[in-house]
Each structure stands twice: as structure tokens, then as C-alpha cells.
Amino acid sequence: MTLLAGVIGDPIAHSRSPRLHGHWLRRYGIDGHYVPLHVRADDLEATLALLPRLGFRGINVTIPHKEAVFALADETTARARAVGAANTLTFQEGRILADNTDGYGFTANLAQGAGHRDVRAPAFVLGAGGAARGVIAALLDEGAAHVTLTNRSADRAEALAALFGDRVTTVPWIDAAQALPGHGLLVNTTSLGMTGKPPLDLDLAGLDPSATVTDIVYTPLETPLLAAARARGHPVVDGLGMLLHQAVPGFHAWFGAEPRVDEALRAAVLA
Numbered sequence: 001m002t003l004l005a006g007v008i009g010d011p012i013a014h015s016r017s018p019r020l021h022g023h024w025l026r027r028y029g030i031d032g033h034y035v036p037l038h039v040r041a042d043d044l045e046a047t048l049a050l051l052p053r054l055g056f057r058g059i060n061v062t063i064p065h066k067e068a069v070f071a072l073a074d075e076t077t078a079r080a081r082a083v084g085a086a087n088t089l090t091f092q093e094g095r096i097l098a099d100n101t102d103g104y105g106f107t108a109n110l111a112q113g114a115g116h117r118d119v120r121a122p123a124f125v126l127g128a129g130g131a132a133r134g135v136i137a138a139l140l141d142e143g144a145a146h147v148t149l150t151n152r153s154a155d156r157a158e159a160l161a162a163l164f165g166d167r168v169t170t171v172p173w174i175d176a177a178q179a180l181p182g183h184g185l186l187v188n189t190t191s192l193g194m195t196g197k198p199p200l201d202l203d204l205a206g207l208d209p210s211a212t213v214t215d216i217v218y219t220p221l222e223t224p225l226l227a228a229a230r231a232r233g234h235p236v237v238d239g240l241g242m243l244l245h246q247a248v249p250g251f252h253a254w255f256g257a258e259p260r261v262d263e264a265l266r267a268a269v270l271a
Ligand SMILES: NC(=O)c1ccc[n+]([C@@H]2O[C@H](COP(=O)([O-])OP(=O)(O)OC[C@H]3O[C@@H](n4cnc5c(N)ncnc54)[C@H](OP(=O)(O)O)[C@@H]3O)[C@@H](O)[C@H]2O)c1
Pocket: 102, 105, 126, 127, 128, 129, 130, 131, 132, 151, 152, 153, 156, 189, 190, 191, 192, 194, 198, 216, 217, 218, 239, 240, 242, 243, 244, 246
């Protein structure tokens, strides 16, 4: 039987997920297809009812449906509840199971690119948007002792920190550079540094020389932040691996193989 899965979003044409899953399907010789589906908000509920009846095993979910599918699911994982949104749905016996693998993708990428020590280091996180929530939840889940959070809009940083208790504290955006000492990991989760956006303007002089710097922005692969960190000798981890690793649990659930994230996959997705 040909196995079916896909990704829904609005827009969807930019999604790299079909290329990613397509590479794994070919590599593991699986009789399956992974298709991009343009789904508007008005059609979301009907689509979720129809796809399992058409034979889909599950789907990835991207902007703007991640919160809506979480609310429509029959079952949710703890890591989806920690974020209040889902990016991976599995259809099982008429039920929808919702997971959120973004935070897992982030820590798995960090562990592969730097090491497990970095995942548990005191972390300094820039940004308090949707991605930051998953990143912080995953870092704490992996045993990070403390997370310092800063965001341009202070109220968003405080609201996010409040969800996690006293392991997450905030500092004002303008004080970020002075607050860097003592952290073993620096994470950019803002959209600054993305192609078409201004760079993140942060003086890294106060950062411990051994601290790892990672960016979840991956267009360009080497953001100005990562270039500055590399020039100062910091270990750096780019954001593409987060996208690759977040896809692993879904592929495994729908197609039955535990896929590998490696250079061949990176090359296929970047091609
Ligand atoms: N690698 C991956 O797999 C992956 C996964 C998810 C997301 N991402 C990337 O991560 C980035 C953030 O995604 P998101 O979903 O969290 O977006 P979001 O919810 O819209 O949050 C955007 C964040 O960027 C900050 N920001 C935007 N413009 C800024 C500026 N000019 N100065 C200072 N801060 C600014 C926002 O601060 P305010 O609160 O002050 O507006 C907020 O913290 C995007 O570039 C996205 O492509 C990558």
C-alpha cells in the first residue's frame, strides 16, 4: 500500500518539507508520497476530517494553522501542550494525535552540532515569539539549569517567562549585551538576521569564549550573528538542522523508518 503524508499551510509553496521527506522516502526505498497542500483557515476542519479518509497517515502543519490544529486534536503530547500549538499530526483509528516537534528539532540539532553539554548550559535566548516558546520548553526539558530571556517587546518576554516559573528570568532588550556573561549558550529566535530583515545588533564581547552560538534563522545559513560569533572563535550551529530534525518524529510515525539527519539530507534540502 502506498503511504501518504503531507504538509498543510497558507501559503505553502515555500515549504521545504516535501523535498526533505521526499529525500528520505527515496533513501529508505519506501512506497510513499509526501505532498504540500494549500489549506485556508476556513477549510481546516473539513480538511482534517477528510485527509484520514483519503488514506493519509498524518501531516505536518505550518503557519498559520499550528494553534488551530492543536485545538482541534483529540490527543496532544506534553510538548505540544507546553507550546499550545502543534506541527505534527498523526491520524490513528479516527483520532487526531497532535505533537509539537520544533523544540525537539532545536535541541537535537544543537546536540548534533555542538554536544549535549550545550543543551543543558545556562542559556541566553533572544526573542519571545512562537518559536521561542518551543525552544525554551525543550531546553528546560533537557535539563537546562536556567534561561535568561530578552525580547524587544518586554511584555511578551515577561508573559513567556511566567509560563515556565523561576528557571526563566528576563532582562531588558537594551541590556542584553551586559547580561551575556555566565551563559554557555546564546540562541537567536527572533527573525532578525533573516534575508530582507535587519541584522541582530548585539555586541558579543561579554560572552564567555567557550559559549556556543546558535540561530534558528536559516536563510541565510550563516546569519550575521553566526558570522560574528565564528569570527570570535565561538562554536556555532546553524538553524537548518532544526528544520531537519523536527521532521524525524513525523516521518517515523507515518512511514515506519527512523530517518537520519546527515550531510546528504542537508544537501538535498538546500539544492
Ligand atoms: N529553523 C527552524 O526550523 C525554525 C522554526 C521556526 C521558526 N524559525 C524562524 O524563527 C524566526 C522567528 O519565528 P517565530 O515563529 O517565533 O516568529 P514570531 O512569533 O513572529 O516572533 C518574532 C520574534 O522576532 C522579534 N522581532 C521581529 N522583528 C524585530 C526587530 N526589528 N527588532 C527586534 N526584534 C524583532 C519579535 O519581537 P517582538 O515580540 O518585539 O515583536 C519576536 O520575538 C523566523 O525567522 C522563523 O523563520 C525557524
